[in-house]
Structure formats: C-alpha cells, structure tokens
Amino acid sequence: MKAPAPKKAVFFDRDGTLMDEVHYCNDPAKVRAIPGAREALRTLREAGFARIIITNQSGIARGTITMDQYHAVQAELLRQLDGEIDAVYFCPETPENATRRRKPEPGMVEEASAELGLATAGSWFVGDKEIDLLCGRAAGLSTALVQTGYGQTSDENLADLICPTVVDAIEKILARPLLSVTEEQRRMAAKG
Secondary structure, three states, X not given: OOOOOOEOEEEEOOEOOOEOOOXXXXXXXXXXXXXXXXXXXXXXXHOOOEEEEEXXXXXXXXXXXXXXXXXXXXHHHHHHOOOOOOEEXXXXXXXXXXXXXXXOOOHHHHHHHHHHOEXXXXXXXXXXXXXXXXXXXXXXXXXXXXXXXXXXXXXXXXXXXEEOOHHHHHHHHHHOOOOOHHHHHHHHHHHO
C-alpha cells in the first residue's frame, strides 16, 4: 500500500497576523481576530491545506505571561476562528536563550511537518515580521508578508507576496497555480 502524499500547509504567525498585535498579550479580553480570518481559513481547509500556527511567546520566559494566560489567550483566538486551525506550536524562549525552535529558526515548522505529515513544497509561511519570513525561507516555504501588526516596517524583499491582511494573503495563495513538487523545488532553488 502506498503511503499518502504529504499535505500542503499554510503556517501562520499569531500576533499581528491572525489577531491584532497586543504586546505580550496575557488577557483573552484583548484578543481580536483579524476580520474575515475565520472564513478565509475555512477556504484553505476546503482546498486541502493544513492550517498551523507557529508563534514565539517569549513573554512566558520573561514572566509577563503565565502558561495559563498563554493558553487562555490561545483558546480565545481559536474560539474566534471557530476552530479553523489544525495545530499550534509555540516557543516560550527569549532570543538570548533561543534554540532551533525559536523563529527565525525553522524548528517548529520542521517539528509540525514531521508530526503531521506536511510537505514543504507548495506550502507557505504567512507573517508580519522578518523573523516569520526568515523562518519560512529556512524551512523551504514560500512566504507572504501581511501589513498588519509589524508588517509595515518589515523587509518586503523577504516575501514572495505582500498583502494588506491575512485574508488577502490566503486569497492570493489559493489563486496561485498549483505547481508540481519538481516545479516548486526548481522555483525555490532559483530563489536561493
């Protein structure tokens, strides 16, 4: 019996991408999903993409967010997104004590891909910061920069797409022609 082909995915930063940027958000009452994100995530699911959150949460290691607060904020975001996320990976480390899991390193993407059987070819990373785009590139993903959160001040040269919001990014990703793995690998190699 042939093993199923790896599934394409869109990896998302959380703060400033799927929800309004709130510096070290530790209060679920401050969570505001980007308008239209729930419906856009549903269209990704219907198109066969996995939807994964990859988020640095150094406020945990810094003591400004407790684990209970992190989980409460995450639960509220998932509630507002009507469960249209398949998995969440977070890294509580500070930049000073970072491992390969902390963005811009690709460890969380690699972990999710291995655990969930996800393909990097044809998959995307959507975020508002340079570290999101660098993480995506390091993992072999195409990248989309959203101009919410810190997106207005991030290096646009790192992005394959530049979009006003996550909703626009999803629409553009779904509108792109699906490339075969070989075509995608050639495109990524040319991109460097």
